Amino acid sequence: MNRIKQTVFLCLISCIAASITNAQPKTIPQKVDALLKRMTLAEKIGQLNQLNGDWEATGPITKDLGNKLDAIKHGEIGSVLNIVGVKHTRAFQEAAMQSRLKIPLLFGQDVIHGYSITFPIPLGEAASWDMPAIERSARIAATEAAAGGIQWTFAPMVDIARDPRWGRVMEGAGEDPYLGSLIATARVHGFQGKGLGNLDAIMACAKHFAAYGAAIGGRDYNSVDMSLRTLWEVYLPPFKAAADAGASTFMNSFNDLNGTPASANRYLMRDILKGKWGFKGFVVSDWGSIGEMINHGYVKDGYEAAEASINAGSDMDMESRSYINHLAKLVADKKVTIATIDEAVRRILTKKFELGLFDDPYRFSDADREKRVMNTPEHLEAARDIARKSIVLLKNEHNVLPLSKDLNSIALIGPLVKAKKEMKGFWSLDVGDESQIVSLYEGMQQAAGKTNLLYARGCDITDTSRAGFDEAYKTAMQADVVIMAMGERPDMTGEAKSRSNIHLPGVQEDLIKAISATGKPLVVLLMSGRPMVFNWTADHVPAILYTWWLGNQAGNAMTDILYGNYNPGAKLPITFPRTEGQIPIYYNHLNTGRPAHADNDVNYTSAYIDLPNSPKYAFGHGLSYTTFSYSNLKFSKKSMLKTGSITVSFDLQNTGKYAGEEVAQFYLRQMVSQPVRPIKELKGFQKVMLQPGETKTITFTIDKEKLAFYNDQLERITQPGEFQLMVGSASDDIRLQGDFQLL
Ligand code: BGC
Numbered sequence: 001m002n003r004i005k006q007t008v009f010l011c012l013i014s015c016i017a018a019s020i021t022n023a024q025p026k027t028i029p030q031k032v033d034a035l036l037k038r039m040t041l042a043e044k045i046g047q048l049n050q051l052n053g054d055w056e057a058t059g060p061i062t063k064d065l066g067n068k069l070d071a072i073k074h075g076e077i078g079s080v081l082n083i084v085g086v087k088h089t090r091a092f093q094e095a096a097m098q099s100r101l102k103i104p105l106l107f108g109q110d111v112i113h114g115y116s117i118t119f120p121i122p123l124g125e126a127a128s129w130d131m132p133a134i135e136r137s138a139r140i141a142a143t144e145a146a147a148g149g150i151q152w153t154f155a156p157m158v159d160i161a162r163d164p165r166w167g168r169v170m171e172g173a174g175e176d177p178y179l180g181s182l183i184a185t186a187r188v189h190g191f192q193g194k195g196l197g198n199l200d201a202i203m204a205c206a207k208h209f210a211a212y213g214a215a216i217g218g219r220d221y222n223s224v225d226m227s228l229r230t231l232w233e234v235y236l237p238p239f240k241a242a243a244d245a246g247a248s249t250f251m252n253s254f255n256d257l258n259g260t261p262a263s264a265n266r267y268l269m270r271d272i273l274k275g276k277w278g279f280k281g282f283v284v285s286d287w288g289s290i291g292e293m294i295n296h297g298y299v300k301d302g303y304e305a306a307e308a309s310i311n312a313g314s315d316m317d318m319e320s321r322s323y324i325n326h327l328a329k330l331v332a333d334k335k336v337t338i339a340t341i342d343e344a345v346r347r348i349l350t351k352k353f354e355l356g357l358f359d360d361p362y363r364f365s366d367a368d369r370e371k372r373v374m375n376t377p378e379h380l381e382a383a384r385d386i387a388r389k390s391i392v393l394l395k396n397e398h399n400v401l402p403l404s405k406d407l408n409s410i411a412l413i414g415p416l417v418k419a420k421k422e423m424k425g426f427w428s429l430d431v432g433d434e435s436q437i438v439s440l441y442e443g444m445q446q447a448a449g450k451t452n453l454l455y456a457r458g459c460d461i462t463d464t465s466r467a468g469f470d471e472a473y474k475t476a477m478q479a480d481v482v483i484m485a486m487g488e489r490p491d492m493t494g495e496a497k498s499r500s501n502i503h504l505p506g507v508q509e510d511l512i513k514a515i516s517a518t519g520k521p522l523v524v525l526l527m528s529g530r531p532m533v534f535n536w537t538a539d540h541v542p543a544i545l546y547t548w549w550l551g552n553q554a555g556n557a558m559t560d561i562l563y564g565n566y567n568p569g570a571k572l573p574i575t576f577p578r579t580e581g582q583i584p585i586y587y588n589h590l591n592t593g594r595p596a597h598a599d600n601d602v603n604y605t606s607a608y609i610d611l612p613n614s615p616k617y618a619f620g621h622g623l624s625y626t627t628f629s630y631s632n633l634k635f636s637k638k639s640m641l642k643t644g645s646i647t648v649s650f651d652l653q654n655t656g657k658y659a660g661e662e663v664a665q666f667y668l669r670q671m672v673s674q675p676v677r678p679i680k681e682l683k684g685f686q687k688v689m690l691q692p693g694e695t696k697t698i699t700f701t702i703d704k705e706k707l708a709f710y711n712d713q714l715e716r717i718t719q720p721g722e723f724q725l726m727v728g729s730a731s732d733d734i735r736l737q738g739d740f741q742l743l
Pocket residue numbers: 058059081110154207286287495
């Protein structure tokens with residue numbers, strides 16, 4: 001090359017290089033980097049600060065930031081929670097558009113089981129064991145919430161809960177890591193739909209990371225002390241599933257875990273979530289939880305709290321104002337690096353870009369769409385469907401159910417017969433129209449045809465007056481069948497709603513006894529957000545339905561079941577104890593060295609001398625109006641290598657008169673293992689619809705993943721040896737079993 005050519009060539013190269021450097025950022029990471037370069041430290045810290053709107057609050061609201069809209073205009077707030085509706089969110093977004101860099105706000109909300117239409121509480125939906133239905137419920141909630149200006153839900157709650165005293169059991173999927181993981185996945189997919197950027201997709205938030213459900217004594221916010229092996233084996237799997245499903249955000253939790261508050265838990269956030277699991281979203285603290293580390297005694301003031309949290313990986317501070325008040329000084333004092341701040345801001349901005357908010361900050365603010373999308377007939381139909389699928393038939397002796405359509409009269413008795421708003425349960429939003437909620441009474445009025453409906457309230461939920469008993473008794477005496485609607489108040493489960501006594505409250509069980517004395521066929525519907533204790537009812541009343549809080553379509557769903565227009569197929573996702581003294585109680589426990597072999601086997605066994613070990617209703621229990629038989633268990637082979645698999649099959653037949661669905665459950669046990677393994681663990685299930693007389697062959701594949709567990713070094717391993725496979729209708733109703741070997 002001669003000199004001139006060489007010079008031209010070099011010019012060309014440097015021109016191309018210059019044009020690349022000056023090019024408009026195209027990808028989201030490039031856009032985020034470009035924006036970060038323009039941001040002052042104060043603006044960056046603003047992005048990490050989330051404050052409450054002017055709606056409901058679940059903790060103290062600190063007032064020291066003055067007017068919120070002004071703070072937004074100054075770039076001091078990156079996200080607002082607890083404001084809903086296009087009008088309100090738009091007003092806040094308009095303020096953000098007056099800030100120097102016009103970075104849009106994120107609006108977060110607890111869309112836990114529905115937005116305008118309320119679906120069953122999550123624990124109720126979990127009882128459906130129906131992943132498409134659960135996903136659809138979250139999908140509809142997201143569609144409505146997004147139309148109402150929300151881009152982020154603080155759900156799903158994926159905390160495993162083995163203690164029904166804990167009020168927040170209502171918010172999760174129950175006690176089982178396998179079922180909980182599938183439900184976590186379904187909910188994340190439901191909320192996020194086809195992905196952020198679509199107008200009906202909102203960010204999911206897996207919470208509360210981690211182990212919040214294991215609060216000692218079932219007392220909310222209490223400490224958690226557990227082995228890391230239990231953490232990995234039982235409590236982390238649903239979080240991992242949520243992360244794998246693409247959950248955009250995680251929320252940490254109020255509890256300390258083995259002495260370190262979750263909000264400053266580097267092991268959880270840096271090592272596991274952002275490290276091992278490669279999570280690319282951001283972590284928000286729980287409400288005020290960063291500041292609460294002062295009460296924990298983990299740090300002495302807000303300055304230390306902010307330092308501990310940001311360095312441990314909490315990206316956004318919900319309402320404690322520790323970040324906005326202290327991060328700048330922490331950076332000046334070299335306690336927190338700019339790189340740490342940038343990393344947190346980058347994660348948050350990335351989500352804002354993915355949501356399309358930089359293209360159009362008002363894309364979730366369309367008032368017409370808001371009107372159009374809510375409460376559509378399809379949404380209501382879906383709500384009725386999942387509500388029916390959530391109702392558990394605990395007991396049905398003498399075929400009291402389904403009700404005949406030819407009854408002369410039915411007495412409806414109890415404090416929850418006419419309840420409407422209550423049907424929504426805790427963590428529901430005051431967005432929808434209350435008149436659209438269907439009470440049991442209204443559902444029955446629609447469905448009862450010529451049957452005369454009689455009503456008496458009988459008693460209150462918690463009040464102990466028996467003044468209404470006589471009238472209720474007389475009303476029952478006039479009817480062919482009595483239906484009682486009893487339970488808790490919806491505000492008796494939920495956040496900060498732990499109970500030491502989980503019996504059916506007040507004098508309700510006495511009213512059930514009084515009505516039962518009429519000798520009339522009796523059905524009791526129990527409404528609650530947790531497993532309750534109701535032994536007399538369980539032992540004496542022929543038909544019991546557990547209906548949780550079913551949401552808008554509660555009354556229709558209950559009557560669908562009562563009349564057999566829908567055959568119940570739900571199964572308990574959590575164990576029901578006989579009494580509080582058995583708690584914590586869960587099916588997948590270890591065997592111990594002195595297992596009790598029967599409920600009365602108390603001779604130096606691991607048992608109570610005054611109470612059987614078995615629960616009142618076991619995990620996986622739930623009846624149908626039809627019956628199912630299990631037969632013909634076959635193994636494709638009786639041993640496998642780690643790299644191989646075994647296919648198991650059996651025949652499931654509907655042996656009754658009604659078409660119905662059965663959730664056939666597969667449990668495994670490794671007989672000898674170090675460390676020891678539980679007596680059974682759910683490893684699969686299939687929900688199968690069968691016509692009367694119909695038989696289907698069900699298959700289940702056993703592979704390495706189903707046999708793996710965490711050893712003491714927290715490595716996921718398999719160990720050769722003998723396994724037992726159990727197939728059944730509930731964890732305590734095993735119909736088929738067989739052994740195989742892992743070589
Ligand atoms: C709860 C969270 C909730 C947050 C915002 C907290 O008190 O623990 O689950 O998302 O409040 O409402």
